[in-house]
Every structure is written in C-alpha cells, then in structure tokens.
Amino acid sequence: MAEKKLVEAITAMEDDFAQWYTDVVKKAELLDYSSVKGCMVIRPAGYAIWELIQSQMDERFKATGVKNVYLPLFIPESLLNKEKDHVEGFAPEVAWVTHGGLQPLQERLCVRPTSETLFCDYYKNTVQSYRDLPQICNQWCSVVRWEKETRPFLRSREFLWQEGHTAHATAEEAEERTLQMLNVYADFCEQVLAIPVIKGRKTDKEKFAGAESTYTIEALMHDGKALQSGTSHNFGDGFARAFDIQYTDNNNKLQYVHQTSWGSTTRLIGAVIMVHGDNSGLCLPPKIAPTQVMVIPIQQKKEGVLAKAEELCNRLKSVCRADIDITDKSPGWKFSEQEMRGIPLRVEIGPKDIEAGKCVICRRDTREKTEVSLEELENKVKELLDKMQVEMLERAREHREKHTFVATDMVEFRRLFNEETGFVKAMWCGDQACEDAIKEELAVTSRCMPFEQEQISDVCVCCGKPAKKMVYWGKAY
Amino acid sequence: MAEKKLVEAITAMEDDFAQWYTDVVKKAELLDYSSVKGCMVIRPAGYAIWELIQSQMDERFKATGVKNVYLPLFIPESLLNKEKDHVEGFAPEVAWVTHGGLQPLQERLCVRPTSETLFCDYYKNTVQSYRDLPQICNQWCSVVRWEKETRPFLRSREFLWQEGHTAHATAEEAEERTLQMLNVYADFCEQVLAIPVIKGRKTDKEKFAGAESTYTIEALMHDGKALQSGTSHNFGDGFARAFDIQYTDNNNKLQYVHQTSWGSTTRLIGAVIMVHGDNSGLCLPPKIAPTQVMVIPIQQKKEGVLAKAEELCNRLKSVCRADIDITDKSPGWKFSEQEMRGIPLRVEIGPKDIEAGKCVICRRDTREKTEVSLEELENKVKELLDKMQVEMLERAREHREKHTFVATDMVEFRRLFNEETGFVKAMWCGDQACEDAIKEELAVTSRCMPFEQEQISDVCVCCGKPAKKMVYWGKAY
Numbered sequence: 029m030a031e032k033k034l035v036e037a038i039t040a041m042e043d044d045f046a047q048w049y050t051d052v053v054k055k056a057e058l059l060d061y062s063s064v065k066g067c068m069v070i071r072p073a074g075y076a077i078w079e080l081i082q083s084q085m086d087e088r089f090k091a092t093g094v095k096n097v098y099l100p101l102f103i104p105e106s107l108l109n110k111e112k113d114h115v116e117g118f119a120p121e122v123a124w125v126t127h128g129g130l131q132p133l134q135e136r137l138c139v140r141p142t143s144e145t146l147f148c149d150y151y152k153n154t155v156q157s158y159r160d161l162p163q164i165c166n167q168w169c170s171v172v173r174w175e176k177e178t179r180p181f182l183r184s185r186e187f188l189w190q191e192g193h194t195a196h197a198t199a200e201e202a203e204e205r206t207l208q209m210l211n212v213y214a215d216f217c218e219q220v221l222a223i224p225v226i227k228g229r230k231t232d233k234e235k236f237a238g239a240e241s242t243y244t245i246e247a248l249m250h251d252g253k254a255l256q257s258g259t260s261h262n263f264g265d266g267f268a269r270a271f272d273i274q275y276t277d278n279n280n281k282l283q284y285v286h287q288t289s290w291g292s293t294t295r296l297i298g299a300v301i302m303v304h305g306d307n308s309g310l311c312l313p314p315k316i317a318p319t320q321v322m323v324i325p326i327q328q329k330k331e332g333v334l335a336k337a338e339e340l341c342n343r344l345k346s347v348c349r350a351d352i353d354i355t356d357k358s359p360g361w362k363f364s365e366q367e368m369r370g371i372p373l374r375v376e377i378g379p380k381d382i383e384a385g386k387c388v389i390c391r392r393d394t395r396e397k398t399e400v401s402l403e404e405l406e407n408k409v410k411e412l413l414d415k416m417q418v419e420m421l422e423r424a425r426e427h428r429e430k431h432t433f434v435a436t437d438m439v440e441f442r443r444l445f446n447e448e449t450g451f452v453k454a455m456w457c458g459d460q461a462c463e464d465a466i467k468e469e470l471a472v473t474s475r476c477m478p479f480e481q482e483q484i485s486d487v488c489v490c491c492g493k494p495a496k497k498m499v500y501w502g503k504a505y
Numbered sequence: 506m507a508e509k510k511l512v513e514a515i516t517a518m519e520d521d522f523a524q525w526y527t528d529v530v531k532k533a534e535l536l537d538y539s540s541v542k543g544c545m546v547i548r549p550a551g552y553a554i555w556e557l558i559q560s561q562m563d564e565r566f567k568a569t570g571v572k573n574v575y576l577p578l579f580i581p582e583s584l585l586n587k588e589k590d591h592v593e594g595f596a597p598e599v600a601w602v603t604h605g606g607l608q609p610l611q612e613r614l615c616v617r618p619t620s621e622t623l624f625c626d627y628y629k630n631t632v633q634s635y636r637d638l639p640q641i642c643n644q645w646c647s648v649v650r651w652e653k654e655t656r657p658f659l660r661s662r663e664f665l666w667q668e669g670h671t672a673h674a675t676a677e678e679a680e681e682r683t684l685q686m687l688n689v690y691a692d693f694c695e696q697v698l699a700i701p702v703i704k705g706r707k708t709d710k711e712k713f714a715g716a717e718s719t720y721t722i723e724a725l726m727h728d729g730k731a732l733q734s735g736t737s738h739n740f741g742d743g744f745a746r747a748f749d750i751q752y753t754d755n756n757n758k759l760q761y762v763h764q765t766s767w768g769s770t771t772r773l774i775g776a777v778i779m780v781h782g783d784n785s786g787l788c789l790p791p792k793i794a795p796t797q798v799m800v801i802p803i804q805q806k807k808e809g810v811l812a813k814a815e816e817l818c819n820r821l822k823s824v825c826r827a828d829i830d831i832t833d834k835s836p837g838w839k840f841s842e843q844e845m846r847g848i849p850l851r852v853e854i855g856p857k858d859i860e861a862g863k864c865v866i867c868r869r870d871t872r873e874k875t876e877v878s879l880e881e882l883e884n885k886v887k888e889l890l891d892k893m894q895v896e897m898l899e900r901a902r903e904h905r906e907k908h909t910f911v912a913t914d915m916v917e918f919r920r921l922f923n924e925e926t927g928f929v930k931a932m933w934c935g936d937q938a939c940e941d942a943i944k945e946e947l948a949v950t951s952r953c954m955p956f957e958q959e960q961i962s963d964v965c966v967c968c969g970k971p972a973k974k975m976v977y978w979g980k981a982y
Contacts, residue, residue: 063584063626064614067577072642075573096552100544101578101616101647101663102600107540120606123579125616127601128651128662137541139578139602139616149540165549170578170646174605185605186578 038368040307045251052301053180056310056369066178066185070294073369076318077297078188082168084220084315085190085292088212089166094192097165099146102137107145111270114144117237121174123185139172144238144263144289147193148271155285157276158197164205166192181298182255182505189293195273195285199264202286206262209290210243213258221296222313222420223247223303224428225257226451226500228476233460236289240264246475246500248428249302252449254475254502257299260290298505303424304393310370311392313420314348314413321409322366323352326359326378337377340387340405344375347406348413367392372416373409393420436485441501445470451502455495457488466490466501475500515845517784522728529778530657533787533846543655543662547771550846553795554774555665559645561697561792562667562769565689566643571669574642576623579614584622588747591621594714598650600662616649621715621740621766624670625748632762634753635674641682643669658775659732659982666770672750672762676741679763683739686767687720690735698773699790699897700724700780701905702734703928703977705953710937713766717741723952723977725905726779729926731952731979734776737767775982780901781870787847788869790897791825791890798886799843800829803836803855814854817864817882821852824883825890844869849893850886870897913962918978922947928979932972934965943967943978952977 038051053059058074070078086096102125109115122138140146151163168190178184192209196202210227217223225245235242239261247257268274268284277283304311314320321344325337337352344350353362359376366374376388389398389408393416400408431450435441444452456462456474463474477497488495515528530536535551547555563573579602586592599615617623628640645667655661669686673679687704694700702722712719716738724734745751745761754760781788791797798821802814814829821827830839836853843851853865866875866885870893877885908927912918921929933939933951940951954974965972 060627060630062577062623063581064577064579064623067579069577069627070575072572072574075575078575079573095549096556097549098547098552098555098647098665100539100541100546101649102541102544104540122606123602123614124604125600126603129598129600137600146539146541150537150546153537170575172578188575 038307038309041250041305048305048307049298049302050180052305052309052368058297058301058310059180064185066175068180068184068186070188073318074297077300077312077316078294080316080318081220081296082190085212085216086168088216089190089192092164092208092212094164094166096167098167098169099143099150101140101169103140103143103145105136105138107149108138110145110148111238111267114238114267118142118173123172123174140169141171141173142289142291143167143171143191144193144267144287145271147289148267148273148287151195151285151287152271152273155195155273155275158278161195161197161275161285162201162205163195164192165194166190179298179505181301182295187294189291191291192289194288195268196287197275197277197283197285199286202264202288203262206241206243206260206288206290209288210245210258210260213260213290213292214245217245217247217257217296217299218421220313220315221300221303222315222417222424223257223299224421224425226476226478227480228478228500230259230476231460231463231474231499233463234474236261238263238266240266244476246451246502247299247303248431248451248502249299249505250305250427251302252431252503253505254451254500255295255299255302255505256475257296258290258292261288263287263289295505304420305370308364309368311420312370312372314372314417317370317372318349319351319369319371320348320413321350321373321375322362322371323350323375323377324359324362324366325352325354326376326381328354330379332382333377333379336382340375340377340402343406344409347410363390373412375405375409391416393423434484435489438489441466441489442470445472445501445503449503451475451500453482453484453498453500454489455485455487456497456499457491457493458496459488459491459493462488462490472501472503475502475504515784515786518727518782525782525784526775526779527657529782529786529845535774535778535787536657541662543652545657545661545663547665550795551774554777554789554793555771557793557795558697558773559667562689562693563645565693566667566669569641569685569689571641571643573644575644575646576617576620576627578617578646580617580620580622582613582615584626585615587622587625588715588744591715591744595619595650598652600649600651617646618648618650619766619768620644620648620668621670621744621764622748624766625744625750625764628672628762628764629748629750632672632750632752635755638672638674638752638762639678639682640672641669642671643667656775656982658778659772664771666768668768669766671765672745673764674752674754674760674762676763679741679765680739683718683720683737683765683767686765687722687735687737690737690767690769691722694722694724694734694773694776695898697790697792698777698780699792699894699901700734700776701898701902703953703955704957705955705977707736707953708933708937708940708951708976710940711951713738715740715743717743721953723928723979724776724780725908725928725979726776726982727782727904728779729908729980730982731928731977732772732776732779732982733952734773735767735769738765740764740766772982781897782847785841786845788897789847789849791849791894794847794849795826796828796846796848797825797890798827798850798852799839799848800827800852800854801836801839801843802829802831803853803858805831807856809859810854810856813859817852817854817879820883821886824887840867850889852882852886868893870900911961912966915966918943918966919947922949922978922980926980928952928977930959930961930975930977931966932962932964933974933976934968934970935973936965936968936970939965939967948980949978950981952979952981
C-alpha cells in the first residue's frame with residue numbers, strides 16, 4: 029500500500045536510533061544538506077518551528093527586561109585574544125576571514141563563535157556610570173564553529189541561536205540574572221516544548237571557556253542519551269577586567285561590572301524530535317506546531333465533502349493553526365504525511381460523518397480517536413490541543429524517571445552504563461581526576477550537579493573518598 | 506538650560522545634513538560604531554524599530570504565500586562562480602574565509618553577499634516535478650559586502666536584510682511574482698513607514714548582476730537625495746541554466762525554472778530618519794515606533810501626580826505601546842529626550858491638569874498640543890496616532906512633489922541639479938552612452954523608468970535623438 033511506503037522510508041528507532049533521527053529530519057522536510065560541508069538548509073517546515081520557538085522564548089525574555097540588539101558577525105583577532113581562557117576554548121574551532129574584496133586584511137577576523145568579546149567591547153563604550161546599569165541585551169543570530177563531525181540540528185558548523193549578554197553593578201545581581209535565565213529556559217522547555225529538564229551546575233571541567241560558573245538544563249532523549257538544552261554563565265568580573273569595563277558607582281568610585289551570558293540554539297528542535305518522535309515520524313507539541321490541525325476529507329469527490337471540510341478548516345482557523353489537505357492523494361497517504369510531519373491533530377470528515385453531523389479527531393501522539401459533533405468542533409480541538417501539550421510532558425517525564433538510575437559503586441555504575449540507557453545519579457568527591465577516569469573508561473560525562481541534591485551515599489562513586497556533590501552522569505549528544 | 510543642550514548636540518540639518526544624520530543616529534541611540542571597521546552595533550532603540558519592520562513586512566509576505574527558511578552563511582567559491590554576470594558583480598566586494606579552525610580550507614568560502622547561488626543549489630535538489638513549483642522562500646539574515654565607504658544604516662560592511670528567492674514553472678508567473686513583491690514593498694513603505702515611493706524599472710546599467718530585469722522603489726530624502734528602498738529582480742531562466750535547475754512538466758518534458766529575488770534592508774531605518782526627522786531628532790511613524798506614547802508627569806513630587814501618571818500609562822498600554830518617564834530629570838529635559846527618540850506622542854500630566862480632569866497630548870511631528878479630558882484619553886490617543894501616521898505620509902508626498910522637476914534639455918537639466926535638490930524627470934533615448942555622460946558630468950544616476958510614464962517631450966534630454974522612456978534622475982545615497 030502506498031501509505032506504507034512513506035512510513036517504511038524511515039528506519040525503526042529500535043533498529044538504529046541515529047538513522048531513525050536522520051530519516052525523520054529528511055522525511056518531515058525539516059532540513060537538507062547543503063553544498064557547504066557541515067552547514068545545513070533549514071527548510072520551511074523546520075524554520076516554521078524555529079519561528080514559534082523564537083517568538084515564544086523572546087516574549088519570555090522581554091517580560092524579564094531583555095532588549096534585543098545586533099552586533100557584528102566578525103571579531104578582530106586581537107579582540108578575541110583578550111580573555112585568555114575564552115580564546116583557548118574557541119580559537120581552535122573558528123573560521124577566519126583573511127581577505128575583504130580583493131585585498132588581504134591587515135588583521136584577520138574570525139566569524140563569531142559566540143559574542144562575549146564583542147559585547148564587552150560594546151559595554152566598554154556604553155557603560156560609564158551606575159545609571160547605565162544593568163545592561164540586559166540579547167541577539168538572535170547565527171554562529172560558526174568549525175566542527176569536524178556534524179549532525180542535523182545537533183551539531184553543525186553554522187547554527188542559529190540566541191545569545192544574551194548582561195552587565196551588572198554587583199556580583200549578586202549577576203548571579204541572580206544567571207539563575208533567572210536558566211529558569212526561563214527550564215520553564216520554556218517544559219511548558220512549550222513539553223520536555224522535562226534537570227537544572228544544575230556544570231563541573232569546572234565542563235563549564236564555558238571564561239566563565240566562573242555555568243548552569244545548564246539537561247534533557248533525556250528517547251534513546252537514553254543526554255542533551256544539554258540551554259546554558260547560563262556567570263562571568264564574575266573576569267571579562268570586565270580583561271576588557272577594562274568600569275563604571276562610576278554612586279560613591280564616585282570606579283568598579284568593574286559583573287557579567288553573564290546565556291544561550292539556546294536550534295538543537296532544541298533536535299531535542300523535540302528525539303523526545304517526542306516515534307516510528308511514524310515527528311510528533312510536535314501543539315505550542316510549536318506550525319500546523320496544529322490537518323483537516324482530511326474522506327471520499328472528497330463525493331458531493332458536499334470538500335465544501336464541508338473547507339468550512340471546518342475555516343472555522344478552526346479562528347482558534348488554532350489549521351490547514352486542509354485537498355490533494356488527490358489517498359486518505360491513508362494523507363494520514364501518513366500528517367503523522368510524518370508531526371501535526372498534533374487530524375480531523376477526518378467523510379459523507380457518513382456529514383450525514384451524522386459529526387467528525388473524527390485523531391491525536392498524533394496516542395492515535396486516540398474521538399467522535400465529535402460538528403457543533404463542538406472548535407471547543408473539542410482546543411481541549412485536545414491543551415490536553416496533548418500537558419500529556420506529552422507527562423509522558424516524557426515518566427520516560428525520564430524510568431531511565432534514571434542510582435549507583436553507589438563503580439561495579440553498579442559500569443553495569444548501568446553497559447546494560448541500561450539513561451541518567452545515572454552518583455556521588456562525587458569534586459576531584460577532576462575521577463571525572464576524567466569515568467569519561468575515559470565509559471565515555472560518559474558529568475551532565476550537571478543538580479540543584480536538587482540527594483545524599484545517595486557518603487563517598488565518591490569512583491575513588492571512595494568523601495563525597496561533595498551528587499552528579500547526573502550520562503552519554504551526551 | 507539643560508534641555509537645550511540635548512538639542513544643541515545635534516547639528517542643524519540646514520547646516521550639514523550628513524552630520525545631522527549621524528548626530529541623530531547617535532543621540533537617539535539607534536546605532537554605535539564597533540571595533541570592526543565598517544560594521545555597526547544596532548542598539549536596543551534601533552533594533553526595536555527593525556523588529557517592528559520585520560514583523561509587519563513578514564506578515565505581508567506570508568499573506569502572499571512566502572515561507573521562511575535559513576540557508577548557509579558561506580558560499581564555496583566554485584558555486585559563486587557559476588553565473589558569470591553575478592560573480593563579476595559581487596566577487597570584488599566579498600569577504601573570504603580561508604581557514605577553518607587551525608587548517609587552511611581546500612576551497613575558500615565567501616561570506617554571502619546575497620544568496621542567489623545558494624538558493625539555486627537548494628532548488629536544484631528540491632525541485633523535480635511541476636508539483637514542486639512554485640518555491641516561494643525568504644530568509645531574514647545578514648549579508649556582507651566589503652564597502653570602502655560606510656554610513657550608518659545606509660551602507661555598511663555587514664547589514665541586516667531579507668532576501669526572497671522564488672522558482673516558477675513559467676516566465677509569466679516569475680514576472681508576476683517580481684511585480685507582486687515590488688508592490689508589497691511599495692505598499693509597506695507608504696502604509697507603515699509613511700514614505701511615498703516611485704515604482705519603476707532600473708535601466709540595464711543599474712540592474713542587479715545576473716538579472717534580466719530589476720524593479721525598484723525610489724524614495725526622496727529630506728535633503729533631496731534619492732534612496733533605493735527595495736528591489737525585485739526577474740532572472741528569467743539564466744540562473745536555472747547556469748545551475749541546471751530543471752523540472753518535469755505535466756507533459757513529462759524537462760523545463761528550466763524561472764526565478765526571482767527581492768530584498769529590503771536596514772537602510773529602511775535610514776530612510777525613515779531622513780524623510781521624517783527634524784532638528785529636534787528622530788520622528789517615527791506610529792506603526793514602527795517601539796514606544797508610541799510617553800507619559801511625562803509635571804511636578805511629579807506633588808502628591809498624586811505620579812500615581813495618576815502611572816494610571817494613565819497603564820490605561821494606554823491596553824491600546825498602544827506606552828511608557829512613562831519617572832526619572833528625576835526636569836520635564837523640559839524629558840520632552841527633549843522624547844522628541845530626540847522620535848516618540849510620536851507625549852502625554853503631559855500635572856497637578857492642575859489632574860484638578861481639571863484633563864491632560865495635554867503633544868504630537869511629535871507638528872508639536873500640536875491638544876487638551877483632552879481624562880475619560881477620552883485612550884480614544885484620543887488612538888485617533889491621534891492614526892492621524893499622525895496618515896499625515897506624515899501626506900507631508901512626505903508634498904515634499905517629494907515640491908522637489909520633483911522636469912527638464913526637456915540639458916541646460917535646464919544642469920540648472921536643476923546645480924540649483925535645486927530632488928528628482929528630475931526627463932526623457933531618454935535608451936542608450937547607455939547618455940546615461941554614462943550624465944553620470945560623468947553631474948554625478949546623478951537614473952533612478953528608474955517609472956511605471957507611470959509621461960510624454961514630457963519626444964527627444965532624449967541628453968542627445969536629442971528620439972526618446973523611448975521617461976526616467977527619474979537623482980543624486981543617490
């Protein structure tokens with residue numbers, strides 16, 4: 029059957045999760061490879077998801093006082109070099125512009141891998157007095173990191189993101205903002221993307237180049253791997269000292285500012301695919317579904333069917349993002365396409381339904397079908413979209429709980445990472461040597477020291493010395 | 506007086522228009538220079554205008570079936586080289602990436618100056634059959650052109666824009682889309698930016714590198730110079746042949762697609778400044794004003810004033826973008842700042858007003874003051890914003906009419922460009938030699954052959970041979 033072909037075009041996730049992922053990305057027409065190695069084309073269906081992520085996240089940012097700006101794409105080499113840890117972290121993976129027009133440049137420029145240095149340069153010019161603080165800026169742009177291995181949405185040489193950069197009068201205010209934005213990310217992931225996250229702090233080994241502390245939200249994918257889904261960094265006054273960003277306080281004394289930065293990227297789309305997708309394709313939470321309901325006429329050539337279907341679609345457009353499929357494909361094929369594209373609901377309407385004054389609504393996530401009287405359509409659709417949004421989060425949370433384990437010694441720790449997939453919670457002494465040893469042996473990394481600490485045992489899972497923190501460990505994307 | 510200082514900080518436009526422009530850009534805090542030569546920082550006040558331009562233009566795009574996408578920042582040299590005219594036009598002004606990470610690249614990449622070649626590469630992969638057409642894509646991004654001389658918003662090495670790229674089955678459909686998008690731009694400029702434009706076609710000399718025909722909208726700035734404010738290109742099948750983009754038509758025959766592209770940039774912000782601004786600073790049309798009304802309390806330390814002002818501001822927030830200035834500056838200083846920032850209306854409210862149950866609304870463009878009873882506030886503000894939007898367009902149109910002249914011979918043509926500033930309409934034989942001669946002698950260019958042609962005379966203003974077209978001539982930004 030034709031409709032089978034579309035589904036068969038994607039590998040089953042049980043057989044090969046990585047291939048399943050790539051297949052979904054391609055077949056749902058989210059993304060395409062380009063002639064530029066490691067760079068992707070985000071196609072209309074993928075970019076529409078990004079636009080919904082952007083608009084809803086941007087609204088949350090603005091509610092906390094964030095203002096958007098745009099800073100240059102290029103960073104002069106001398107500017108990048110000003111903060112030592114930062115340049116060491118990024119210089120090996122930047123793209124260098126050496127010629128402008130037909131002339132070689134006097135100083136080469138890197139294409140921004142992140143914009144801390146540019147924001148420092150900007151704040152140095154803008155901030156003079158305490159009256160100029162705080163500065164709470166953000167930009168939506170693309171950045172470039174010359175990765176060797178790339179994966180659609182998860183890792184590419186150019187990707188879209190937002191980067192927030194702030195400057196504050198005090199260390200306390202900077203720390204508060206760092207945590208505030210982490211909470212914005214966590215809330216956004218849960219409420220909009222229906223992805224539950226663990227909030228915590230990165231170890232020194234895993235923190236951002238140049239940061240005093242890095243906070244993260246970590247999500248668990250369907251295959252049990254971890255995905256860092258947003259980070260928020262507190263720089264203290266490190267960058268301010270390197271760039272000499274000082275302000276006159278209200279006692280007329282010069283002080284260094286305290287800075288933060290925080291970012292999230294198009295990899296959130298990858299997270300949505302890997303948390304909610306199934307063997308029929310993409311499954312989008314209603315809040316980020318460019319089309320929330322697809323109306324599919326059955327026996328559309330029969331008199332009155334198309335007109336009725338169009339009437340329903342138009343009615344639905346007043347309460348959600350609705351569309352209608354009036355192509356000459358079979359209903360089965362249309363169902364498969366709607367499922368592949370992850371459209372949350374489909375409304376089936378045929379001659380018998382019309383006669384009975386009803387239609388059938390089918391949920392993408394559970395395949396549950398509901399008969400609805402036509403008068404009730406708008407209300408029922410709104411209700412189902414809301415319900416689906418909530419239940420998708422619950423289901424993802426259950427999956428994560430089921431795949432979160434506890435280890436108190438290395439025997440158990442090893443067994444878990446060899447036999448299971450998921451997060452393992454274990455105690456840690458705080459010594460990087462243990463982190464290195466675990467990574468070396470099992471190829472797993474410390475995801476974070478969660479804010480919600482538990483006293484699993486008194487000793488480090490690795491060395492047996494007194495433990496300082498409980499850590500989430502996982503295999504990372 | 507303190508309030509005078511702010512205004513005195515900007516040069517009078519009569520004395521030095523270019524300096525006035527730069528002063529306004531800086532003092533209204535729209536933009537800042539950066540450490541990257543020729544690249545600018547778009548500050549919060551400037552970026553908020555761009556966001557309003559983006560959202561309103563994007564809505565108009567989508568109403569015509571446009572879908573947004575994102576294509577790579579980089580173009581491999583071999584791809585740029587595929588269309589001969591195009592590469593000749595752009596190669597001299599692109600930035601070249603030669604190193605990725607620590608390695609030299611095998612093939613250098615240019616930072617996109619425009620993305621025709623990338624869209625061709627994408628369409629070549631995406632378009633197989635007539636069912637895949639039309640493709641109507643757009644992206645909001647930045648592009649880089651290595652300009653020698655730069656001006657804020659008008660010309661910089663990196664600028665923000667949108668670029669639409671379409672592929673169609675027939676030449677007719679491509680031409681229709683080219684004109685449709687030109688009309689979208691023209692309508693947007695007039696209805697949203699309150700800037701009247703001349704629609705027309707560029708001469709072959711002035712058309713886009715690789716285009717069969719380029720259409721343009723041309724606006725007249727306050728100083729009488731012309732600004733190209735949006736362009737729409739029909740490529741015919743030239744790029745399709747160079748990139749081999751073919752589709753199978755419904756007779757199963759291979760055909761080349763027909764393509765268009767169309768773009769507008771942050772220079773629109775420059776146009777708004779130069780059309781509507783005055784010696785007090787920026788003057789924003791309400792539709793793109795991030796703050797439309799500033800409430801300014803008078804004698805705010807008197808009991809009840811601040812509370813009343815805040816109440817009014819909150820009420821106004823339900824009908825427009827309103828803000829309140831409760832800093833400890835003097836009212837006069839606050840007025841100057843509101844004027845400098847181009848905020849369309851200010852609401853003045855002091856103890857006497859409160860007693861009389863009224864307030865004063867002052868329009869930014871005309872300085873007209875209206876006493877309004879407090880019950881009427883929301884309605885009156887809405888009414889004044891609408892009125893101001895309409896009258897700003899009318900005033901700009903009157904200015905343009907007053908500065909549009911007619912010449913039938915070179916004596917008059919020369920006199921006009923020596924004594925007046927503005928557009929000059931004159932007949933042209935169609936020969937590039939005349940265009941070159943005029944540009945050489947008077948440093949003016951053909952702005953366009955307007956759609957609304959007039960038969961001013963029968964002969965070319967330059968050579969006296971039979972005329973083919975009436976042309977708008979002007980000094981260009």
